Amino acid sequence: MTRAAESPAAPSVERSSGGAAWAALAGVLAGGAGLAVAELVAAVVAPGASTLFAGGAAVVDAVPPGLKDVAVEWFGTNDKAVLLASMGLVLALGAALAGWLELRRPPAGSVLMGAVGVVGVVVALLRPSATPLWALPSAIGLGVAVLLLRAAVARLRPVPGRSEASADGTAAETPGGAVNRRGFLAVSGITVGVAVLALAGSRVLSMGSTAISAVREKLRLPAARTPAPAVPAGADLKLDDLAPYVTPNADFYRIDTALIVPQVNPQDWSLEVRGLVDEPFTLTWDELMELPMEEHYVTLSCVSNAVGGDLVGNALWLGYPVRALLERAKPQVGADMVLSRSDDGFSAGTPLDVLQDPDRECLLAIGMNGEPLPLEHGFPARLVVPGLYGYVSATKWVTSLEVTTFDADEGYWTPRGWDALGPIKIGSRIDVPRLSAPPSAGAVTVAGVAWAQHTGISKVEVQADGGDWVTAELAETVGRDTWRQWHTSIDLEAGYHSLAVRATDSDGQVQTETKAPPAPNGASGWQTVSITVQ
Ligand SMILES: Nc1nc2c(c(=O)[nH]1)N[C@H]1C(S)=C(S)[C@@H](COP(=O)(O)O)O[C@H]1N2
Ligand SMILES: [Mo]
Numbered sequence: 435m436t437r438a439a440e441s442p443a444a445p446s447v448e449r450s451s452g453g454a455a456w457a458a459l460a461g462v463l464a465g466g467a468g469l470a471v472a473e474l475v476a477a478v479v480a481p482g483a484s485t486l487f488a489g490g491a492a493v494v495d496a497v498p499p500g501l502k503d504v505a506v507e508w509f510g511t512n513d514k515a516v517l518l519a520s521m522g523l524v525l526a527l528g529a530a531l532a533g534w535l536e537l538r539r540p541p542a543g544s545v546l547m548g549a550v551g552v553v554g555v556v557v558a559l560l561r562p563s564a565t566p567l568w569a570l571p572s573a574i575g576l577g578v579a580v581l582l583l584r585a586a587v588a589r590l591r592p593v594p595g596r597s598e599a600s601a602d603g604t605a606a607e608t609p610g611g612a613v614n615r616r617g618f619l620a621v622s623g624i625t626v627g628v629a630v631l632a633l634a635g636s637r638v639l640s641m642g643s644t645a646i647s648a649v650r651e652k653l654r655l656p657a658a659r660t661p662a663p664a665v666p667a668g669a670d671l672k673l674d675d676l677a678p679y680v681t682p683n684a685d686f687y688r689i690d691t692a693l694i695v696p697q698v699n700p701q702d703w704s705l706e707v708r709g710l711v712d713e714p715f716t717l718t719w720d721e722l723m724e725l726p727m728e729e730h731y732v733t734l735s736c737v738s739n740a741v742g743g744d745l746v747g748n749a750l751w752l753g754y755p756v757r758a759l760l761e762r763a764k765p766q767v768g769a770d771m772v773l774s775r776s777d778d779g780f781s782a783g784t785p786l787d788v789l790q791d792p793d794r795e796c797l798l799a800i801g802m803n804g805e806p807l808p809l810e811h812g813f814p815a816r817l818v819v820p821g822l823y824g825y826v827s828a829t830k831w832v833t834s835l836e837v838t839t840f841d842a843d844e845g846y847w848t849p850r851g852w853d854a855l856g857p858i859k860i861g862s863r864i865d866v867p868r869l870s871a872p873p874s875a876g877a878v879t880v881a882g883v884a885w886a887q888h889t890g891i892s893k894v895e896v897q898a899d900g901g902d903w904v905t906a907e908l909a910e911t912v913g914r915d916t917w918r919q920w921h922t923s924i925d926l927e928a929g930y931h932s933l934a935v936r937a938t939d940s941d942g943q944v945q946t947e948t949k950a951p952p953a954p955n956g957a958s959g960w961q962t963v964s965i966t967v968q
Pocket of ligand 1: 686688689690691734736777778810811823825828829830
């Protein structure tokens with residue numbers, strides 16, 4: 435194609451693409467204002483019902499587990515921020531397209547934007563804790579968006595005949611009819627105003643939810659009737675870069691499907707114990723506070739933890755034994771699973787015999803390291819089960835325990851490709867030395883943690899450059915339900931080295947060398963790290 439052939443069309447292309455860009459902008463502004471209005475309505479109705487959060491939660495539930503692993507691997511605990519940002523980007527592109535369509539093929543843009551609203555309504559109503567009111571944020575928000583879009587785009591269309599009417603020549607430069615530029619800018623201004631006011635309003639209203647933080651701050655937990663054994667002085671080697679024996683709450687890994695942390699007021703909380711039981715009952719917060727509390731150190735770990743990963747942590751939990759709750763409910767013969775459900779629709783299927791085991795301290799926990807549970811770790815109450823991965827046991831914001839069977843029911847992750855049973859595999863990790871902190875040649879301290887919850891660790895061995903296994907020294911521990919630090923010293927010359935670690939549990943079982951990915955029942959294999967020695 436020659437330049438000459440192109441040029442006759444050029445002016446009109448330029449004019450129309452300019453209009454298209456304004457229309458696309460109108461789409462983005464209207465869509466943004468609509469989402470902001472949806473946030474505002476959601477702040478009144480229910481935070482989880484907003485278009486963004488209900489949509490995001492639906493995406494989280496729908497993505498295949500493999501993809502979710504990749505997301506956690508790539509973005510770590512930022513996966514939620516990344517999800518919301520990508521949703522924002524997709525919605526912005528869709529809104530721009532809607533603006534363009536509304537200009538070119540009315541009312542296709544309104545229809546597209548309306549369709550997003552309908553999807554928002556449907557996904558909100560499908561959320562586990564939804565009430566019919568949950569339809570409102572997307573319905574109202576996207577309704578507003580469609581109105582604003584139509585108002586803005588109408589002002590981008592040339593008004594036919596206007597140039598003829600103004601025969602005095604003022605509109606001579608717009609022979610195709612005048613575009614109401616002022617009107618367009620006014621509508622855009624109103625749109626931005628609506629968005630800003632709605633966002634500000636929703637911020638102010640959602641500050642009410644920090645009320646739960648305030649409730650938590652003021653809460654005084656009962657003292658433990660059965661306190662945990664003291665942590666032996668030798669349990670924590672206190673080496674730089676070595677994970678401390680007890681993980682501070684602020685550093686404790688967080689894994690859940692909740693895009694917004696559920697805000698549960700203890701006064702509104704209750705635990706329903708039901709299903710295949712002779713004596714179903716509901717426990718209120720005040721009743722729970724009267725029960726004799728116990729304290730136990732338990733190491734939690736996530737099935738998604740990669741070999742060498744940090745989705746594992748150890749805390750002191752305060753709570754009431756689940757065993758005692760089940761004794762009161764009297765499970766019926768034939769039941770073999772307890773399906774625990776959370777306020778936000780998560781569920782975990784835990785073997786009934788594990789929860790009834792008199793030798794296993796499974797807690798309905800309310801305290802973590804001497805404080806009420808942090809909001810993101812399940813305030814006001816969660817389950818803690820030594821020896822099982824979190825996805826089959828550690829339900830946060832727990833609101834019911836249903837005694838049932840593995841035949842009849844399944845937890846959240848089971849239909850998503852993870853095993854119904856999730857015993858924790860033996861794990862060991864090298865924390866010291868780090869690649870970023872190269873030691874000097876000679877005797878090099880190597881240290882880390884190892885865990886085999888509810889069995890205990892009896893040995894940790896380290897190997898340098900494929901040589902002989904060296905038995906490390908084990909730090910002390912409170913008991914078999916927590917991880918254990920270990921350390922040793924290995925002579926290394928300057929240069930690159932590779933270190934490997936493997937643990938043996940108290941039953942004599944050696945951690946397998948066979949590599950497995952996290953899905954469907956937990957990663958395995960020995961961790962190897964590369965280090966430099968100076
Ligand atoms: N309500 C709820 N509880 C949940 C989850 C969840 O997604 N929702 N995730 C589970 C998983 S997979 C793990 S590993 C643990 C993590 O607990 P933490 O975030 O306190 O470390 O919580 C469990 N409890
Ligand atoms: Mo997990």
